[in-house]
Amino acid sequence: MTFTMTQGSMNISIPITPGLNYLFSIVKLITISPAEASIDNYLTAELGVEYASINIDSLSTYAKITTYITYLSNIDITTNGTTYITVTPYYYVQINNNIQNLVLAVSSKPLIMLTGAPWIHYSYSNCTVVNTGIPGITPWTTYLLYTPYCSINTSISPITVNFVDESMQELKCNNVFIATQGGSVLGLTSNLTLNPESNRVLYITINGMKTIGIYLNSIPVSTITVSIPLIPRSSLSIIDKAGNPINALIYLNINGTLVPLVNGSCIYPGNYDVYALTNGELMNLGTSDIYQGSSLMVPIFSNYTLHVVIPNECPDLRLELLIRYGNNQYIIPLSGSSEDVNIPDAIINSQVQVELLGNGSLLYSRIITINNSNPEELVINPHIVNFAPTDLLNNELPNAILNIGDLYYVGSGRYCVPINSSIGMVIYGNDIYVVNIPAVMSMLGSGHWEL
Numbered sequence: 001m002t003f004t005m006t007q008g009s010m011n012i013s014i015p016i017t018p019g020l021n022y023l024f025s026i027v028k029l030i031t032i033s034p035a036e037a038s039i040d041n042y043l044t045a046e047l048g049v050e051y052a053s054i055n056i057d058s059l060s061t062y063a064k065i066t067t068y069i070t071y072l073s074n075i076d077i078t079t080n081g082t083t084y085i086t087v088t089p090y091y092y093v094q095i096n097n098n099i100q101n102l103v104l105a106v107s108s109k110p111l112i113m114l115t116g117a118p119w120i121h122y123s124y125s126n127c128t129v130v131n132t133g134i135p136g137i138t139p140w141t142t143y144l145l146y147t148p149y150c151s152i153n154t155s156i157s158p159i160t161v162n163f164v165d166e167s168m169q170e171l172k173c174n175n176v177f178i179a180t181q182g183g184s185v186l187g188l189t190s191n192l193t194l195n196p197e198s199n200r201v202l203y204i205t206i207n208g209m210k211t212i213g214i215y216l217n218s219i220p221v222s223t224i225t226v227s228i229p230l231i232p233r234s235s236l237s238i239i240d241k242a243g244n245p246i247n248a249l250i251y252l253n254i255n256g257t258l259v260p261l262v263n264g265s266c267i268y269p270g271n272y273d274v275y276a277l278t279n280g281e282l283m284n285l286g287t288s289d290i291y292q293g294s295s296l297m298v299p300i301f302s303n304y305t306l307h308v309v310i311p312n313e314c315p316d317l318r319l320e321l322l323i324r325y326g327n328n329q330y331i332i333p334l335s336g337s338s339e340d341v342n343i344p345d346a347i348i349n350s351q352v353q354v355e356l357l358g359n360g361s362l363l364y365s366r367i368i369t370i371n372n373s374n375p376e377e378l379v380i381n382p383h384i385v386n387f388a389p390t391d392l393l394n395n396e397l398p399n400a401i402l403n404i405g406d407l408y409y410v411g412s413g414r415y416c417v418p419i420n421s422s423i424g425m426v427i428y429g430n431d432i433y434v435v436n437i438p439a440v441m442s443m444l445g446s447g448h449w450e451l
Contacts, residue, residue: 003085005037005077012087014073020091027068027075028086030054032061035081044070160223161192161202161216165230165266166292173230173266179203188266204228206268207259230266237295238276240302241348242374248298251275251282279345304346305375306368308354309338312384314416316409317358324353346370356380361406361418382416385438389426401427404437 003010014025026047029037047067054063063084077085163171176188181201186192188204196216204212214226238248251258253273261267267290274285276298288296308321319334325343332339343352348370356364363382370376387409389400402409404424409415417424417437426433 001087001089003087005079005083005085007080009076009078010085012075012077012085014075014087014089017091022073023090023092024069024071025075025090026088027070029064029066029068029077029079030084030086031064031066031079032056032082033064035079035083037066037077037079037081037083037085039068039070040076040078043072044068044075156195156197157222158193159196161194162223162225163188163191164225164227165232165235166227167235168225168227169232169235171228171230171232171266172264173206173232175207175265176230177205179205206230206266207254212268229269231269231290231292232266233261233263235293236261236290237293239295239297240300241297241372242301242303244302246278246298246300246302246345248276248278250296251277281347283347299348301346301348301370301374302344304343304370306341306343306352306354307338307375307377308341309377309379310334310356310382311337311379312382312414312416313337314358314363314382314384315413317407317416318360320357322355322357324355326350340375348372354378354380356382358382358416359407363416363419365419383419383421384414385417386414388412389428397428399428403427 014022031037047069050065051062052065053060165171171188173188178186178188178192180199182198200216202214238246240246250261252261258275269291271287271289274288274296276283276285278298321332321334321339323330323341350370352368354366354368355362364380368378387402389397391397396412398411402424404421405418421437424435424437426435
């Protein structure tokens with residue numbers, strides 16, 4: 001443990017390690033002149049003082065290094081200047097041999113002091129009788145060299161590293177690879193089994209470009225959990241303009257390369273240039289800040305409704321709506337004065353062409369630009385003329401026929417005529433008359449013809 005002080009006092013607590021017992025700590029106080037520092041605790045002894053040149057932020061300076069040993073789990077340090085503190089705790093575990101006939105015949109059992117990481121398992125065997133005088137543990141006792149006349153056996157247990165995201169959910173990323181200290185390259189499949197003696201440093205590579213270094217400094221148990229700030233594709237939602245979820249393939253423009261963000265892949269949180277591929281259309285969504293649980297909005301309406309109203313019905317005609325959108329077109333028979341047309345995956349600012357057909361003839365045409373309004377209402381006003389044929393005495397001619405294009409009407413009435421019609425024919429008996437058609441849409445004037 002390392003600390004930095006400039007003025008005042010600090011109390012340092014030695015952490016409890018599961019399965020181990022605290023023994024003592026070696027404390028080093030590194031003071032930069034003219035600072036002074038001290039430890040005011042009982043059961044604490046000074047082991048030595050030395051003066052050395054140290055480097056701090058590329059600057060070389062002399063420092064006083066005082067080494068203490070303390071058997072307390074709380075350390076009080078006081079300083080009046082820049083002081084660097086390192087605390088190295090030592091722990092022990094007692095090993096009991098349950099095998100009979102190996103217990104010493106003398107009154108005292110041998111003291112076996114074994115230190116090491118918790119993943120190292122110790123056992124001893126072949127113990128022989130030793131001197132019953134067991135040295136006390138003091139700062140000056142080289143107790144680790146004390147021979148209990150036993151064979152010490154060790155074994156290494158592998159550790160399991162579990163990788164989770166920031167919300168502590170299991171991480172499985174098919175585009176993330178882990179390089180170990182031993183040179184192995186493994187895929188990230190939520191957990192990894194390592195030998196803690198040879199592999200304590202891991203390098204996480206994302207899409208072959210972003211690298212995160214992880215140093216497993218302390219492994220108190222056989223299984224540890226490492227939180228990596230990665231965002232799995234499954235935590236992102238893709239929505240349309242109305243907020244409805246849609247299916248779209250997302251690409252990120254990383255250094256000029258479009259990298260697909262597919263199911264099972266992960267990315268590092270940040271600001272990205274985002275593209276979406278839907279219905280064969282690649283759209284640039286602009287720059288988006290992607291974080292855990294964020295939503296990406298694609299400028300489409302997955303369910304776009306065009307409400308078409310026909311206030312003036314055209315009698316005696318088979319009416320149809322012809323809808324053209326992109327490479328698709330729909331023909332919808334009409335039986336009333338209105339119709340709801342559903343257009344799937346309609347892109348914002350794209351155009352829809354709406355045509356009204358009567359017996360196959362074009363009666364009306366309009367181009368609609370899809371905007372933020374959904375549903376959109378379109379009122380259709382076809383070209384209508386008032387046909388009132390009379391003779392020179394102003395008598396009505398009920399058998400007169402009005403022919404415009406492919407459309408034929410018999411007798412007086414209000415009739416829909418093809419778009420942009422300028423002339424027509426009136427047929428009465430064996431006679432055919434050419435007449436002008438009013439050019440103004442929906443005008444009922446100029447519709448009286450004398451034959």
